[in-house]
Amino acid sequence: MLALPPSLSDWFSAKGWALHPHQLAMLERASEPASLLIAPTGGGKTLAGFLPTLAELGAKPASGLHTLYISPLKALTADIRRNLRAPLEGAGLAIRVEDRTGDTSYTQRRRQRADPPHILLTTPESLALLLSYEDAPRLFAGLQRVIVDEIHALAESKRGDQLMLGLARLQRLAPGLRRVGLSATVEDPPALARFLARHPDPCAILEADPGPDPDISMLETEAPPPWAGNGGRYAIPAILEEVRRHKTTLIFHNTRAQAEIFFHELWLQNLEDLPIGIHHGSLSREQRERVEAAMVAGQLRAIVCTGSLDLGIDWGDVDLVIQVGAPKNVKRLVQRIGRANHRYNAPSKALLVPANRFEVVECVAALEAVLAHTLDGEPRGPGPRDVLCQHILIAAASAPFEADDLYAEVTTAGPYAALNRAAFDDCLDFVATGGYALRAYDRWQRLMLRNGKWQLRDPRATQVIRMNIGTIIDTETLKVRMKGRGGMPLGEIEEGFAATLTQGDTFLMGGQVVRYEGLHELTVEVSRNPGREPRIATFMGTKFATSTLLTQRILTIFQQERWPQLPRHTAEWLALQREVSRLPEPDRLLVESFPHDGREHLCIYGFAGRNAQQTLGLLLTKRMEEAQLAPLGFVATDYATLIWGLEAVTDPAPLFDLEALRDGLETWLAGNAVMKRTFRNAAIISGLIERTHMGRRKSGRQATFSSDILYDTLLRHDPGHLMLQITREEAERGLVDFGRIEEMLGRIDGRIDTIRLNRVTPLAAPLFLEMGRVPVEGVARERVVAEAAEALMAAAGLG
Structure with a gap:
């Protein structure tokens, strides 16, 4: 086993610290080609990842880069640098640690390439940039270890695919490189190990003692949750009471818009002026840093936040986490719970606040999953080809390459281990020529073959390639700033939302109501306008779909005879649904048909997640039109789709023919903006369209305009083009989630229960409240919704 330098051991002893078993295990397994450490939040897993590096550098000081640490967050690299400084300085170890992110100055980045530190802390994008330089072989020649923190978060996005291609390149430059992955939340350790390791090398999996179960429950409130909605405003008095009782509380929301609305309402009811902040990705960096x-x-009692605080940054003395709205995903909930009592073997404390009546059931399902230690996660598909195209460009920017060598290298990356040579050659041909329809244009003639090696046709293209590295696609946004010379930056809003504003309109930004004054040089200028009812800015926050694991647990709960774990009002609601109709079952599809308010309604309980239920509504209404059933509209939630129209549907089974639905999807996608938006994203990642040109970032409108022309051209002249293939795969997997529809149809295998009723059912009633939702929140709207809910529930027998 590697031994720590005596001075470091002495420093630990002086602090009264002893290494945990999993930290000692990392020292014992330091020579493994790949290791995945799964340890609970607060268990010192990041230190465990660095211990072998400190042992090796302490025993034999080295020159050059020894260890690369990669994190999904820039802020996390700065946090790790601060945390490493204390033991290094305390033990007197001459080990240089620096970070390199988009915030690092140009001067420092140049110096790091010429004289690298022993430990470099960086992000996937910065690593890809370093690999694009001609001196990458010299920089990484002595690299011994790479540590990937929060690897579960990277594995769920294209950033992870790009990182694994980068590690494949690093392994070629430094054949003795050892890989370490760190995570607290892993649903399938062997699958994540395969993702991390060099294919087909093995990967050791080390699992730490998970520690005590979290102290997690549902928040008890005087008022029951409303029948619909997702704001959790009814619970603010109870939440404020919890904030008073704790030192620091993180209040998580699933979207940025919800966080802004909630923060505004929380502040209005915060009569004691408790110091409360807000933190999310659309706020300006200055505002985020002030809150951090x-x-x-320790100056804040509560922080309303989103996924920007999900990962392992240790901010202050947090002793309570509150999740407002159903978590949608057990793994995300576990990650958020771990922000509280960020210490080893100290139970985290968390409260769930369902935003509406159905979310009560989902929250109970999530609580049961957490305590059963079951995590969700959708199976990973093959590595996306638009990311591979970008990697080929990065390789060409660094040096000429042989196709056989690059293919062999790429297939050592876990996500691309099954990539066949024909698919690789398609990507190489696209990168080199633009593909059949575009090879006549000089701008897409980027690579040429010379002496058996592919190289850039124009060496000056390296600058353009480097400026366009990355897989994160920015939503088209505009900066928001207070009006006046040197006005304070507040953050960003989506361009589409800004286009709807006229002078005098108000909206929420950074927790305050601001008034739109005008647009100046692509910056939205605003002034403060307290006391006005705001419009709601549509931020870039993700609208999560409920995971398959949670929906299966919800359906299992429905099958219980009684529900002692549910509040009485929710248990009575489900019991009445069972009495007047039936509750959905795991292996059957429940379809209800009933008249209401002069219209015929069809309610399909697919439990396939919001995106899939939305797509199902689009496809079924199209099928109903073809059958002359006169649909008028639909609304979708995570668990059901409600369609209304002029004709009753007596036998819905033929509507669910999988082949017919797929044909309908093809027709719908071909003429829909979804495809153009998806094409634009894939075209940017693959390098077909530049997001930055000559140092200037293109506006969203410029990128969209050029991508729309390209999309139409390819569709007309080369419908089998690689980019159109990628676009179709991406659209089906992401925005429309057709795979969840296929999974649902496979699960029910034709078992459809159609029930004809003479009135709205209890389970369908809340969907009616989704229909007329408008963005303005106020007392008048509350009264209208309350009255509508009362009437609906009376009609459903719940009055």
Whole structure:
């Protein structure tokens, strides 16, 4: 086993610290080609990842880069640098640690390439950039270890695919490289190990003692949750009481818009002026840093936040996490719970706040999953080809390459291990020529073959390639700033939302109501306007779909005879549904048909997630039109789709023919903006369209305009083009989630229960409240919704 330097061991002893078993295990397994450490939040897993590096550098000081640490967050690299400084300085170890992210100055980045530190902390994008330089072989020649933190988060996105291609390149430059992955939440350790390791090398899996179960429950409130909605405003008095009782509380929301609305309402009811902040990705960096500094200093009692605080940054003394709205995903919930009591073997404390009546059931399902230690996760598909195309460009920017060598290298990356040579050659041909329809244009003639090696046709293209590295696609946004010379930056809003604003309109930004004054040089200028009812900015926050694991647990709960774990009002609601109709079952599809308010309604309980239920609504209404059943519209939630129209559907089974639905999807996608938006994203990642040209970032409109022309051209002249293939795969997997529809149809295998009723059912009633939702929140709207809910529930027998 590697031994720590005596001075470091002495420093640990002086602090009264002893290494945990999993940290000692990392020292014992330091020579493994790949290791995956799964340890609970607060268990010192990041230190465990670095211990072998500190042992090796302490025993034999080296020159050059020894260890590369890669994190999904820039802020996490800065946090790790601060945390490493204490033991290094305390033990007197001459080990240089630096970070390199998009915030690092140009001067420092140049110096790091010429004189690299022993430990470099960076992000996947910065690593890809470093690999694009001609001196990459010299920089990485002595690299011994790479540590990938929060690897579960990277594995769920294209950033992870790009990183694994980068590690394949690093392994070629430094054949003795050892890989370490760190995570607290892993649903399938062997699958994540295969993702991390060099294919077909093995990967050791080390699992730490998970520690005590979290102290997690549902928040008890005087008022029951409303029948619909997702804001959790009814629970604010109870939430404020919890904030008073704890030192620091993180209040998580699933979207940025929800966080803004909730923060505004929380502040209005915060009569004691408790110091409360807000943190999400659409706020300006200055605002985020002010909140982070206040958290570290212990100056805030609560922070309303989103996924921006999900990962392992240790901000201050957080002793309670509150999740407002159903978590949708057990793994994400576990990650968020771990923000509280960020210490080894100290139970985290968390409260769930369902935003509406159905979410009560989902929250109970999530609580049961957490305590059963079951995590969700959708199976990973093959590595996306648009990311591979970008990697080929990065390789060409660094040096000429042989196709056989690059193919062999790429297939050592876990996500691309099954990539066949024909698919690789298609990507190489696209990168080199643009493909059949575009090879006549000089701008897409990027690579040429010379002496058996592929190289850039124009060496000056390296600058363009480097400026366009990355797989994160920015939503088209505009900066928001207070009006006046040197006005304070507040953050960003989506361009589509800004286009709807006229002077005098108000909206929420950074928790305050602001008034739109005008647009100046692509910056939205605003002034403060307290006391006005705001419009709601549509931020880029993800609208999560409920995971397959959670929906299966919800359906299992429905099958219980009684529900002692549910609040009485929710148990009575489900019991009445069972009495007047039936409850959905795991292996059957429940379809209800009933008249209401002069219209015929069809309610399909697919439990396939919001995106899939939305797509199902589009496809079924199209099929109903063809059958002359006169549909008028639909609304979708995570668990059901409600369609209304002029004709009753007596036998819905033929509507669910899989082949007919797939044909309908093809027709719908071909003429829909979804495909053009998906094409634009894939075209940017693959390098077909530049997001940055000559140092200037293109506006969203410029990129969209050029991508629309390209999409139409390819569709007309080369419908089998690689980019159109990628676009179709991406659209089906992401925005429309057709795979969940196929999974649902496979699960029911034709078992459809159609029930004809004479009135709205209890389970269908909340969907009616989804229909007329408008963005303005206020007392008048609350009264209208309350009255509508009362009437509906009376009609459903719940009055």
